[in-house]
Amino acid sequence: xxxxxxxxxxxxxxxxxxxxxxxxxxxxxxxxxxxxxxxxxxxxxxxxxxxxxxxxxxxxxxxxxxxxxxxxxxxxxxxxxxxxxxxxxxxxxxxxxxxxxxxxxxxxxxxxxxxxxxxxxxxxxxxxxxxxxxxxxxxxxxxxxxxxxxxxxxxxxxxxxxxxxxxxxxxxxxxxxxxxxxxxxxxxxxxxxxxxxxxxxxxxxxxxxxxxxxxxxxxxxxxxxxxxxxxxxxxxxxxxxxxxx
Ligand SMILES: C[S@@+](CC[C@H](N)C(=O)[O-])C[C@H]1O[C@@H](n2cnc3c(N)ncnc32)[C@H](O)[C@@H]1O
Numbered sequence: 001x002x003x004x005x006x007x008x009x010x011x012x013x014x015x016x017x018x019x020x021x022x023x024x025x026x027x028x029x030x031x032x033x034x035x036x037x038x039x040x041x042x043x044x045x046x047x048x049x050x051x052x053x054x055x056x057x058x059x060x061x062x063x064x065x066x067x068x069x070x071x072x073x074x075x076x077x078x079x080x081x082x083x084x085x086x087x088x089x090x091x092x093x094x095x096x097x098x099x100x101x102x103x104x105x106x107x108x109x110x111x112x113x114x115x116x117x118x119x120x121x122x123x124x125x126x127x128x129x130x131x132x133x134x135x136x137x138x139x140x141x142x143x144x145x146x147x148x149x150x151x152x153x154x155x156x157x158x159x160x161x162x163x164x165x166x167x168x169x170x171x172x173x174x175x176x177x178x179x180x181x182x183x184x185x186x187x188x189x190x191x192x193x194x195x196x197x198x199x200x201x202x203x204x205x206x207x208x209x210x211x212x213x214x215x216x217x218x219x220x221x222x223x224x225x226x227x228x229x230x231x232x233x234x235x236x237x238x239x240x241x242x243x244x245x
Contacts, residue, residue, distance in 0.1 A: 008094060015087050019064035023094045029062065029087070037216060040208045041124050041153050042068050044218045047204070048149060050074040053119035056143065058106050059126045063088040066099045069122060080104040080112070107135060110142045117145040124153035129181045137198035138237055144223045150200055152219040157185045158210060164190040175213040185214060195221050197232050 003011070005025050012029055019038070020031040045068055052075040057066045060079035070077045077099045079088065084101055092099055104112035106126065121140050127133040140150060157167040157175070167185040169175040176182040186194060192202050200221035209216040226233060 011090060012094075015090065017062055017087050018085075019062040019087075021062060021064050021067065021091050021095075023091065027094075029091065031062065036209060037125070037153070038064065040206075041065070041218060044151065044153070044206070044220075045069060045072060045122070047220065048072075048120060048151065050120065054078075054116075055120045055122065056080065056109075056113070056118040057122040058109075058140070059123070060088060060101070061085055063091055063097075063099060065122050065124055067091065067095055067097055069120070070097055070099055074120070076100070078102060078118075080109075106130070107132065107139055109139045113143045116143060118143055118148060119145055120149045120151065122151045124151070126154065127152070128155040128184050130184055133184050133186075134194055134198060137195060137200065138233075141199045141223055146223055146225065148223045150195075150219075150221045150223070152195075152221065154217065155182065155185050155214045156191055156207065156217045157187045157213075158207075158215045159213075160187055162189060163187055164193050166190050166194075188217060191217070191219070195219070196224075197230075199224055199226055199230065199233060 008027055012027060017029040017031040019029060020033060021029045050069055050072040055069045055074045055077045057079045060066050060081050062085060063079055066077050066079040079099050079101050082105050084103055088101060102112060121144055123140060127136060130136050144150060165187045169183050169185050175185055188205065188207065195202055201224040202219055202221045204220035206218040207215050208218055
């Protein structure tokens with residue numbers, strides 16, 4: 001950008017940041033400091049061979065994980081969110097990054113990318129904020145190449161371990177009292193079942209954090225082939241119907 005450190009700092013401090021992004025020159029964006037989530041999540045990216053791969057990130061906000069995937073050698077990174085954040089644009093400029101942005105909801109990925117199948121999808125910190133996570137998983141599956149990799153991070157319900165239970169966090173039954181958007185919290189077994197029903201095979205499951213009522217998990221899953229046992233998928237998401245949601 002050709003600005004001095006002081007000028008860069010002034011620009012950075014004009015914005016409210018979500019992520020803490022290292023912009024070089026000793027400048028780290030003043031985000032929310034959720035390192036207990038972001039550090040293991042960033043480390044988990046290193047388990048994937050990104051070299052030359054096409055990557056789609058969902059819900060990028062300031063772009064932290066897209067910039068990480070680019071730094072890990074991804075061929076082309078497309079970051080999406082329901083809106084473009086000014087912080088993403090500023091960080092991208094300062095980092096001299098080639099990450100592309102497209103405004104897209106997770107629910108309409110197949111319409112936003114009708115011709116593209118990505119090698120890797122990163123979906124961190126999203127599904128438990130969604131009313132329709134199964135639909136979202138299915139939509140991600142549609143824009144992933146066969147055998148492609150989904151990297152998923154989010155909350156799980158640690159009670160009733162070993163059972164397939166989806167806790168709906170709402171009103172007086174909220175699991176996280178200060179976050180009304182935290183709604184859909186599956187047990188680990190339930191999350192595996194939801195992903196399997198959406199045509200993913202979980203290959204790695206790493207529950208890495210326990211909080212008061214919830215835990216956090218990192219998952220790697222592979223897009224699997226549909227077979228004759230996928231009756232739920234077959235009946236719920238026929239091609240012509242899925243487009244209408
Ligand atoms: C909790 S933040 C997570 C940000 C980042 N992925 C991370 O893990 O640090 C949730 C993000 O999801 C985005 N989001 C909310 N609804 C969405 C939707 N329907 N489709 C795609 N992104 C959505 C929000 O705008 C926000 O950037």
